[in-house]
Amino acid sequence: MKKDGMKDFPRIGIIGGGQLGKMMAQEAKKMGLFVSVLDPTPGCPASSVSDIQIVGDFYDEEKLEELVKQSDVATYDIEHIATEPLKRLQDRGYSILPSPYLLEVIQDKLAQKEILKKAGIPVARFMKIERIAVEEFKKFGYPLVQKARKGGYDGRGVAVIRSEEDMAKALHTGSYVEELVDIEKELAVMVARSTKGEIRCYPVVEMVFDEKANICDMVIAPARIEKDLEERATEIAKEVVKVLDGVGVFGVEMFLDKKGRILVNEIAPRPHNSGHYTIEACATSQFEQHIRAISGLPLGSTKLLSPAVMVNLLGEEGYEGTPLIEGFEEALSMEGLYFHFYGKKTTRPYRKMGHVTVIDDDVEKALEKAQKAKSILKVKAR
Amino acid sequence: MKKDGMKDFPRIGIIGGGQLGKMMAQEAKKMGLFVSVLDPTPGCPASSVSDIQIVGDFYDEEKLEELVKQSDVATYDIEHIATEPLKRLQDRGYSILPSPYLLEVIQDKLAQKEILKKAGIPVARFMKIERIAVEEFKKFGYPLVQKARKGGYDGRGVAVIRSEEDMAKALHTGSYVEELVDIEKELAVMVARSTKGEIRCYPVVEMVFDEKANICDMVIAPARIEKDLEERATEIAKEVVKVLDGVGVFGVEMFLDKKGRILVNEIAPRPHNSGHYTIEACATSQFEQHIRAISGLPLGSTKLLSPAVMVNLLGEEGYEGTPLIEGFEEALSMEGLYFHFYGKKTTRPYRKMGHVTVIDDDVEKALEKAQKAKSILKVKAR
Structure with missing residues (x-):
């Protein structure tokens, strides 16, 4: 911050250049920020939409240091990274958010659960x-x-x-x-908390899983649940991020069980698959919000502008190699459908290759359309 | 197009890597397309959000050919480019859209006017x-x-x-x-027309000009005009693009004079400043729409989701050099405000450095907020 009240744009460093890093980078670039990405795969999804890619492993101390040092604030799009060097860098005064100390807790699901339980957060x-x-x-x-x-x-x-x-x-x-929780619905809330402690929640959403691969398949926003459950889920999610003293955007995954209990399942210390719908359906996308939160900027509105359903485009079973998409034109002719494809060089069964979001004033109609899109769009290989 | 109905993603080439090229590239990358940009300035706004930048002049035949040859379809974000080599490349079977023959007409404002007049389009x-x-x-x-x-x-x-x-x-x-037309309002309509002749219009908007610099300063969507004028303007704009046999997105600028006449002023054969608001306020942005139109894809919905006002962030008078923004944090704290900064390395008085769009259910409130944002945000230099 300069004395005269003008601000230089923060330089953003992202550890991980997958789809989450790509979407963060696109939002940061929209605002004119400088973005560097660290990823082991040359030409990773984020690389072509960022200023610089450092090719390197997430456990390579030298590369991590290179990224952190050239950034005003560093963040990550994946949890499986080395925390020790990041903790040392933070201790030397570099800004890494969410904190690598927090990440260390998140990485150990047992430690995560223990902290939540100790703080009185409902868990199984x-x-x-x-x-x-x-x-x-x-x-x-x-x-x-x-x-x-x-x-x-x-x-x-x-x-x-x-x-x-x-x-x-x-x-x-x-x-x-x-x-083994007797699950009625799986819910998620994206929570943003800034360096200044400002906190904002996105709507509660429903996550639908592919039973075969146990991978999130579809997200319905807003969740079709009672108002009081919605409020309870929001309060719990907010509390979780405060307990962790988190800065950034967090995905709080929860179970709603058959008895009406809401139990926190796990926390993602980053934008999350359950928040992709925010790009089109909310005033501020989770990706821009994450950049704002870690850069000390004011948070944006999390208002839901329209109900939305997101479906992941997973690699089809039986195909591996350079991706080829079936049904692209037919899907694009659907009103209110938004197509995202991440640019991964290789498809594999169940790999997240892209997603589509459908908005509609009626959430059930959005769901119908999204299911139709899912049946049309197939990621195969050349 | 492959025989089995699967489609390879088109590779997009963009001549011009300014803000329009940047925003086109960001939309194309969202959909996973490969994007090359030709621009004389290394590190131009589009370069860091595209796969490849070819550094070269818009009149350099060799560079133009290099770009066109590595693209399934080439387009441009600026009119001031060499048409002769592009015409030759088109004649050899390369896809360049809108057609360089059309561009040649547009480049000569007199020829443009004569064609419109001959087709019965109202002009001054x-x-x-x-x-x-x-x-x-x-x-x-x-x-x-x-x-x-x-x-x-x-x-x-x-x-x-x-x-x-x-x-x-x-x-x-x-x-x-x-x-000299006695202007009541300056209007614009963005029209998209695809390779298949599908045509869609965005809402009629008002363009407000900075009197000193005679540069578009603010855009109000939708225009605050009577329904019949709106319909007339839309019909005229559509007719213009048909007359030109245009493929892509076109900005049709019009005067509404004090007598209620609508007169076509000029045509931009590309996404246009008056359509920036579509990124947040319409179902499909003008940039994604342009990519769809030139790639033979179905056009997206042009529905206005919310009234919006866009203001350009022009370089302040008296400042030249590396840009520095004043009021960034304060502006970002405004609800419903979207900040775009193009990443140009140098600011100059009245240079278009970025823009903000404000959405609000009430267009007058959006206007108020946009004016406030304009008074807060100043692009100065280091």
Whole structure:
């Protein structure tokens, strides 16, 4: 900040150049900011929409330092990155947001759960296990979900154990067990909190999962739930981000169970798949909001301008290689449909290759259209 | 187009990497398309949001050919480019849209007027002049506007001659004269027409000019005019693009005079300053629409989702050099305000450096807010 009240634009560094990094970069560039991206894949989705790509691993201390040093504020689009060097850089005065100390907690799902529980945030009953053994599971009680403490992503690192017979499915890695929640709906709230403590929530949304791949498939905004549940979910989400002292945009994933309980499942310390709909349907997109939050700028309005449904375009089963899209023209002729394709060089079964958002004054109509789009659009390979 | 009905994404080439090229590129990249840009300035606004920048002049045949050859369809964000080599490339089968033959007509404002007049499009009375002399002006009658046939841009190439005393202001270049229209409002309509002849119009908007610099300063959407005028303006604009057999997005600028006449002033064969508001306020932005139109894709909805006012952020008088923005934080705290900054490396008085769009259910409130934003935001230099 200069003395005369004028401000130089912050230079943004993003660790991770996947679709989230790409969409962050596009919003930052819209505002004229300088954007650098660190990603191991040359030509990653964010690279062609940013000023600079540093090609390097997320665990390469030298590359992380290079990115952080050339940025006024650094952030990340993925949790699986080295926190130790980032903590050291933060301690030396560099700005990395959300804080790598917070990220360290998030990376360990058990530590995350313990902090939330301690703060009085409602979570499913869980227990740390000392070793992967029948006695441990039995002690907790069946049915249960065993979750890897680290490295889980898009459905990986989770095993449902209904009885001793399922022991073969158990994960052999540091993990904990959790009650198998009788899920009515999966909900999510995107929460933004700025360096100045300003906080804003986006509407509560419903996440629909592909059962086969256990990957988020569709998001319905706003969630079709009662007003009081909506308010409760919003309050809980806000509280979570305050408890973590988070700065940036956070995806708070929650279960609504058959008994009407809202339980926090997990936190993403970054823009999130459940918030893609905000690009078209909200006054400020989650990506611009994240840039504002970490740059010390005022937060934008999170107002929902129109109901919306987002569907992920996942790589079709049976195809691997350079992506080719089927149904592109037909889908684009649908009114109120927005097409996003990330520019990944290779498609694989269930890989997130793009998404479409459909807006409509009637959320049920948006849902119908989105389902139609999903049936039309197929990501295959050349 | 592949035989099995799957489509490869078109590769887009853009001649000109200013703000219009940048915003086209951002929309194309959102959809996962490959984008190359040709611009003489390394690090031009579009360069950091595109895959490739070819550094080269708009009149450099070799560079134009390089761009066109590596693109499935080439377009431009500026009229002042060489048409001869582009015509030759088109004749050899390369896709350049809008057609360079059309561009050649547009480049000569007199030829443009003559074609429109011949097709029965209402235009102000005009006359070709053989030489710059008092007798010619007198023959046409005062007051008149003398307009350069070529090269005019943002108010340059126009002289108002009210009487013989103004002869010193006359332009000494190939030109024509036109009646000085008694302007009530300046209107514009963005029209999209696809390779398949599909046509869609955006709402009629009002353009407000900075009197000192004669540069578009503010755009009000929708225009505050009677329904019948709106319909007439829309019909005329559509007719213009059909007459020109245009493919792409076109800005049709019109005068509404004190007698209620609508007269076409000039045509921009590309997305236009008067359509920037479409990014936030319409279902499909003019930039995505342009990409769709030239790529043979279905056109998107042009529905106005909310009234909007756009103000240009022009370089302040008295400042030249690396831009610095005043009032950034204060402006960003305004609800419904969207900030765009183009990333030009140097500011100059009246240079278009960015814009803001304000949306509000009430157009008068949007106007108030936009005027406030304009008074807060100042583009100065370091």
